[in-house]
Amino acid sequence: MKHEWLERDNIVRRKGNSVDEFMLGFETPNKPILLEGCLDKWPALKKWDRDYLVEVCGDNRFAVGPAQMTLTDYFVYSDQAQEERPLYLFDPKFANKVPQLGQDYEVPDYFNEDLFSVFGDERPDYRWIIVGLAGSGSSFHIDPNSTSAWNAVVKGSKKFPLDVVPPGMYPSSDGAEVACPVSITEWFMNFYESTKTWKKKPVECVCKAGEVIFVPNGWWHLVINLEDSIAITQNFVSRRNLLNVLDFFYIVYKEKGGVKILKFLFSL
Template identity: 85%
Template sequence: MFGCRSLLKQTRKRKRRKPDKFNSKRRKQNPQLTEEQQDFATEDGFSLKGSSPTQNYGVQPLGNLYFSSSPHNSRNTGLGNIQTLTDELVLDILGFLGGTHLGILSTVSKSFYVFCNHEPLWRNLVLENCNDGFLFNGSWKSTFVAAYNPAFDDSKTGSLGFKVKDFYSDYLFQSWLCANLEMKHEWLERDNIIRRKGISVDEFVSDFETPNKPVLLEGCLDNWPAMKIWNRDYLVKVCDDALFSVGPVQMKLKDFFAYADQAQEERPLYLFDPKFANKVPKLGQDYEVPVYFNEDLFSVLGNERPDYRWIIIGPAGSGSSFHIDPNSTSAWNAVVKGSKKWVLFPPDVIPPGVYPSLDGAEVACPVSITEWFMNFYESTKTWKKKPIECVCKAGEVIFVPNGWWHLVINLEDSFAITQNFVSRRNLLNVLDFLKKPNACTLVSGTRDRVNLHDKFKKAIEASFPGIIDELAKKAEKRKAELEKPSFWDSVKDSNSGGFKFSF
């Protein structure tokens, strides 16, 4: 897991694109939405969630300023001499302040009032200071105040806040918009993954694992007890007071569900815990590894193996932005409840809007998953190598080959189990990855990053003598066959560019 400081550092490296044009002339009337929400519905097919919107303090997209009868932008006048700084930089600076100073600064001007009440600032303060979990109190600011002064009644201060007139900011508006948008139908309709049911292990290996191709497997979870008994009541009861990893904090499951029911934000937290089966052994007994993934060579390390299995619980909108699974492993992900939208790109195709560092240690990407769909998804339709996409529903398992970029977003409250594994088809790749010069920054899920390669190789050679040499010889043979010229290449006259036949 990331420490909170490194988590905030990663967040600050991400770039937000300016939102596309917004037009309120054609409102999509929805009786569940307020008039203000309907103003932000767009003619491009976007719609806002019917539940109560988060407060945006009257912030409007910058383009609206050009249609305003007044040229005044209170964002600039309220910031004074620092108005030339970008909104992102202003928020980065405010991120160094504590809650007390943010509260004081918010009284200086209308502009500082909006900036200092930006929910992610208060979210970071809660996650930095409440390592043992928190009780969500409707908003991150209220949660922070309640944690430090439980007797304070913030309802008297106006929990909905004030609306500031003539405040224009693309950055702040898009943050609010991404927190309140529904997923568009066209973002979900493309389903081009190969689906299989009841295939043999040999077919899986030859058709998908060896060629490193994703596949969605149906019918693998029919015998899982989890499919029948996992629901909120069961999980809360069986987990009791166990603490699970939720971002950089530890939380009881009942407290996490309370957060998930109230929060509506751009990047919802989700529970992602690698030690769940140790904390609550019953959870580990409620599922079994599908037969296609039984071979897991990292198991030779015993208790020293890197983290490899996780329980994943999250509300709609939570998920993982584009990444490649750790240590060059492959993975499977099984949905027990709910559904997930997957977008996958092969190893040689970097997704649009994603910028990995040269050594692969860091990845800069859009602030949120919704923002990626808003700004980049449409462009993939014209790509030669289109992404593999699907909606994985309860009872289905997706195989994610090693090296594939993938993004996942929960479309509803979801429970899932995922495991990373190393098989013979991928062993050489993993060993090569673990011995890279910068392995100490790339390897994850273990305290001993530097020596993992040597430990793993030694354990493999002890458990499976000769397997590494055997796989290396097969790999060389396959490489030679691929490089071997075809018949027509062999008879082609390289000098004349024509063909030369010998009879």
């Protein structure tokens, strides 16, 4: 990526905040923050690299785009990939497939309250392992079901622009689907410069290994790997964003089981 695309880093960064400080200063007002130091005790931070993952689960199949691929085959692909939109591994069942991976990390204290956990095995997909080569990533989107999210980089680094209404994107009314006429790189080439003239500047950062970004519910964001990267991300519902989630289910899913979910949540 061009250097000028990485220069802006205006997100609030904190280290050692208490849970209350995080909730009052960022989660309740729905503001993004980059947290440092809260992964220091993760075994994954020391263990996870290409060799370790191949040894532990190289023959396991994971979700890569619309297909399933062994991790070993994905790394073979990533070594040869030259396309503008390279595939990346994004699997929601990784901890079931390889329990050791689930044991190598724990949810940071800031995000421990997760009301969707009451659904047990019936909860929507909520956590993913992400393995991607440089240039891979996820185009602008809002996280599903009006949930908030955290993304922890274990290896590598990621660029995050967070905007309210990203230029060049055409979302559906509920934000669940986005028409993206260009690749991530093309978006930077054709649209990124225009964000510098906005009165309200996008929130941006480079999230490096050992750091966690909190993405509040309803925030558009894009993620691109600046180098070969490994990460964990989880979506969650707490009391701070519960009303947004209830509104979302009522509007979007009232004819698809949402009413049942609403009644269940209101009974908690």
